[in-house]
Amino acid sequence: MSTPLIQTRGLGKSYPKVHRSSDRLRALGRLLFTGVDRDRISVLRDINLDVHRGESLALIGENGAGKSTLLKLITGVLRPTTGSVSVNGEIGALLELGAGFHPEYSGRDNIAMSATLHGLSGAELRKRLPEIIAFADIGRYIDEPVKHYSSGMVVRLGFAVIASLRPDLLVTDEVLAVGDESFQKKCVRWMTDYLDGGGTLILVSHSMYHAQKLCRHACWLRNGEVEMLGEVFEVTQAYLAFHERKLASAQPVHEVVAAQGLEFHLLELSLNGESRDTPLLLDRDATLCIQVRVHSRDGRVPVVVVGVVRADGTPIYGVSTDMDGCAPYRVGDEEYVGELEFGDLALLPGGYTVRAHPMDPEGVRLFDTMERSFMVRGATRELGFVRLAHRWIHDEAEKAS
Amino acid sequence: MSVVALTLRFFRRTLADRFAGSFSGGLWALFQPLLQLAITSFVFVHVFKARVPGTDTLGYVPFLAIALWPWTAFSEAVLRSTTVIQDNAALIGKVALPREVLVVASVATSFAIHMVGFVAIVLILAVTGQGIHLAGFVPAILLYIPLCALALGFALIFAAVQVFVRDLAQALGQVLSLLMFGAPVYYDRVQLPEQFRGWLDANPFTFYVESFRALLLDHGDISMPALGIAMTTTVAVLWVGHRVFRRLDAHFEDFL
Numbered sequence: 001m002s003t004p005l006i007q008t009r010g011l012g013k014s015y016p017k018v019h020r021s022s023d024r025l026r027a028l029g030r031l032l033f034t035g036v037d038r039d040r041i042s043v044l045r046d047i048n049l050d051v052h053r054g055e056s057l058a059l060i061g062e063n064g065a066g067k068s069t070l071l072k073l074i075t076g077v078l079r080p081t082t083g084s085v086s087v088n089g090e091i092g093a094l095l096e097l098g099a100g101f102h103p104e105y106s107g108r109d110n111i112a113m114s115a116t117l118h119g120l121s122g123a124e125l126r127k128r129l130p131e132i133i134a135f136a137d138i139g140r141y142i143d144e145p146v147k148h149y150s151s152g153m154v155v156r157l158g159f160a161v162i163a164s165l166r167p168d169l170l171v172t173d174e175v176l177a178v179g180d181e182s183f184q185k186k187c188v189r190w191m192t193d194y195l196d197g198g199g200t201l202i203l204v205s206h207s208m209y210h211a212q213k214l215c216r217h218a219c220w221l222r223n224g225e226v227e228m229l230g231e232v233f234e235v236t237q238a239y240l241a242f243h244e245r246k247l248a249s250a251q252p253v254h255e256v257v258a259a260q261g262l263e264f265h266l267l268e269l270s271l272n273g274e275s276r277d278t279p280l281l282l283d284r285d286a287t288l289c290i291q292v293r294v295h296s297r298d299g300r301v302p303v304v305v306v307g308v309v310r311a312d313g314t315p316i317y318g319v320s321t322d323m324d325g326c327a328p329y330r331v332g333d334e335e336y337v338g339e340l341e342f343g344d345l346a347l348l349p350g351g352y353t354v355r356a357h358p359m360d361p362e363g364v365r366l367f368d369t370m371e372r373s374f375m376v377r378g379a380t381r382e383l384g385f386v387r388l389a390h391r392w393i394h395d396e397a398e399k400a401s
Numbered sequence: 402m403s404v405v406a407l408t409l410r411f412f413r414r415t416l417a418d419r420f421a422g423s424f425s426g427g428l429w430a431l432f433q434p435l436l437q438l439a440i441t442s443f444v445f446v447h448v449f450k451a452r453v454p455g456t457d458t459l460g461y462v463p464f465l466a467i468a469l470w471p472w473t474a475f476s477e478a479v480l481r482s483t484t485v486i487q488d489n490a491a492l493i494g495k496v497a498l499p500r501e502v503l504v505v506a507s508v509a510t511s512f513a514i515h516m517v518g519f520v521a522i523v524l525i526l527a528v529t530g531q532g533i534h535l536a537g538f539v540p541a542i543l544l545y546i547p548l549c550a551l552a553l554g555f556a557l558i559f560a561a562v563q564v565f566v567r568d569l570a571q572a573l574g575q576v577l578s579l580l581m582f583g584a585p586v587y588y589d590r591v592q593l594p595e596q597f598r599g600w601l602d603a604n605p606f607t608f609y610v611e612s613f614r615a616l617l618l619d620h621g622d623i624s625m626p627a628l629g630i631a632m633t634t635t636v637a638v639l640w641v642g643h644r645v646f647r648r649l650d651a652h653f654e655d656f657l
Contacts, residue, residue: 016655021567024656028565031652032645076497079651091497099495105414116410117498121403 003088005169005200006051006074010083013069014040044069044224056201058211058232060239061221067204071095071171089168092118094158103147107157110146114161128164136160152180163190173204208236212381233349233379241351241375244312262367264302264358267293269370271354284378285344292338292356294328303359304328304338311351316385322363346387349378404499411506419510434518438466454589459618463531466522467617468586468610474515475552475606476577482507482556483563483570490657500650504560508553516545523617537616548609551635557642561649564656584610605634
């Protein structure tokens with residue numbers, strides 16, 4: 001295996017706690033004489049990441065998770081506090097809007113500075129300048145100071161420089177979304193070209209759509225640590241499911257009825273024979289078998305209700321035995337089992353919860369509640385929760401037939 | 402990354418900044434020293450009636466001018482470079498670059514501007530027959546090399562420390578003017594009471610003032626031990642500056 005383009009080992013970053021100006025003096029003294037400064041807030045810890053040539057990695061995570069810090073460490077803007085970063089190639093970074101541009105200088109001048117910062121010599125710059133200006137395509141504004149630019153023009157300028165440099169690794173975020181339609185098309189065309197030509201990409205994104213579209217791998221950062229690293233679909237789904245759970249837990253929890261002693265209560269809810277608390281992992285189109293054991297105090301046959309909800313509580317589908325004209329089967333004097341099978345589960349990848357309730361035989365009163373969560377794995381860019389049966393019409397003739 | 406290309410780029414930018422918005426642009430670099438020379442000669446010769454002790458052939462104006470321009474280059478280079486890291490905080494926080502480049506470009510800019518002034522002054526003094534020894538012209542220009550290196554050494558130290566302790570630039574203005582009056586710029590060593598003369602040698606700039614005068618005005622001479630000490634000092638300051646800057650460099654963005 002070739003050496004990775006980017007390799008980080010035990011990478012960490014912390015910032016000094018500077019509240020008063022005397023802290024600055026103390027920090028200076030410590031740094032000068034011992035080279036270390038202890039009193040610090042850690043923002044990134046123990047990151048081990050390999051990015052190989054030709055790879056495309058999405059960096060996801062909440063605000064403050066350490067994404068920008070990690071990028072700054074990779075691009076060399078920041079120096080690591082602990083661990084190391086090794087880079088075996090040229091990095092082009094296109095992050096914040098107009099980073100590195102001086103507002104008082106003309107576009108032409110800023111191109112020159114930016115290109116020099118990326119290591120282009122004077123002769124090379126002169127050769128490529130027309131090409132860069134043509135790519136930016138901002139007309140006479142090229143000789144105006146950058147402070148008079150619209151945000152779209154700033155992005156055009158920044159992207160034009162990077163595009164002409166063709167770095168080994170491109171680090172960017174959704175800053176490109178600022179450009180107008182035609183420029184975005186140009187960017188996407190260039191990016192696809194770049195990736196096809198063996199370019200490497202690290203994309204910071206809050207849009208799972210973009211992450212899945214452009215990247216093959218993803219790294220989920222949480223509170224300064226890698227929460228999950230792997231295939232883009234798996235990581236983004238876990239990330240979304242995490243957010244849905246977080247949202248759901250922020251809402252008031254239903255009061256669990258003290259069910260014992262009631263006419264009906266639940267004994268067990270198992271998914272595919274598993275009744276553990278950990279979420280069950282399913283592949284797409286797998287079969288999900290739900291088994292609900294109900295205790296019936298008076299031995300009457302209960303109605304069993306089963307529902308599937310998204311991890312955030314959004315209902316997807318619910319059904320009861322009496323709706324389908326069925327009944328749970330009896331396994332003991334006071335015990336019944338409702339068993340339900342979903343073959344070829346049409347759910348799209350993500351986190352879900354199964355909810356079960358017993359009802360009285362009349363189907364009027366609802367008693368207990370039990371929940372089990374499961375995750376559907378898989379790679380897809382379809383949107384929503386469920387795949388609806390569908391087919392695309394290919395031509396008029398087929399439509400007619 | 403091509404450090405030289407980058408330094409040149411920043412050098413050009415700082416130079417442009419210096420004259421941005423002025424009508425005459427670069428011409429100002431020539432005009433300013435002439436104006437300054439006219440004013441100082443009026444004040445010192447006609448108001449203070451200053452004269453150089455022990456000589457009748459050497460006027461006070463060349464005596465002062467030959468010392469004042471190197472000093473201005475030196476002090477301005479140090480003073481302006483001290484805040485250069487702080488002033489470029491926006492750039493440093495966003496773009497990876499070797500930060501020494503900013504300091505080097507800033508020092509180089511000050512020296513470039515004032516050396517142009519120096520050359521112009523020397524030529525004018527020579528043409529107007531003020532007793533300039535043109536044979537000493539090339540060595541005098543060469544003398545700017547260690548002076549510039551000395552300024553760079555100090556600039557590296559101060560620019561790095563300024564990031565942490567913002568009072569430095571304020572204090573430095575005072576220290577520099579003390580240093581100027583503590584060197585024989587406006588006066589001659591012999592004008593000082595006997596017991597204070599030795600103190601002048603503690604000032605690293607003294608050597609340069611006296612050497613410029615020795616080379617261009619044939620006033621006094623350069624002693625070999627003094628030259629040796631000056632060169633050692635320059636190398637030492639540059640080395641310390643480099644070490645301090647390297648050590649603090651990695652932590653700049655934490656404190657900017």
